[in-house]
Amino acid sequence: MASKVAALLLLGLICFEFAAAQIAVDCCLRVESEKRLNRRxxxxxxxxxxxxxxxxSATVFVNRKNMKLCVVPPEGNPGVQKIIDFLNKRT
Incomplete structure (x- = not known):
């Protein structure tokens, strides 16, 4: 009887760990240049x-139509940093 309880607890723990590892993350798979963005x-x-x-690494911009646009990270990219500064001032 004790071995059945232990096996059931072990199975429950394995299922819990498996479910916790299945967290979906929405990531950019590739990046584009910032030159195609209209900051307005x-x-x-x-x-x-x-x-x-x-x-x-990427900068993910969201436009008015709620579309996500993946561009290069702001480090070393003054065009992306200017857009980020513009959005920070607006909000």
């Missing part, structure tokens, strides 16, 4: 870091 259509942004659940 953008409403927000987030910074995606490599190794924090995603494979690459």
């Amino acid at each position: 259509n953008l409403v927000s942004y987030t910074i995606q870091k490599a190794g924090m659940g995603c494979d690459i």
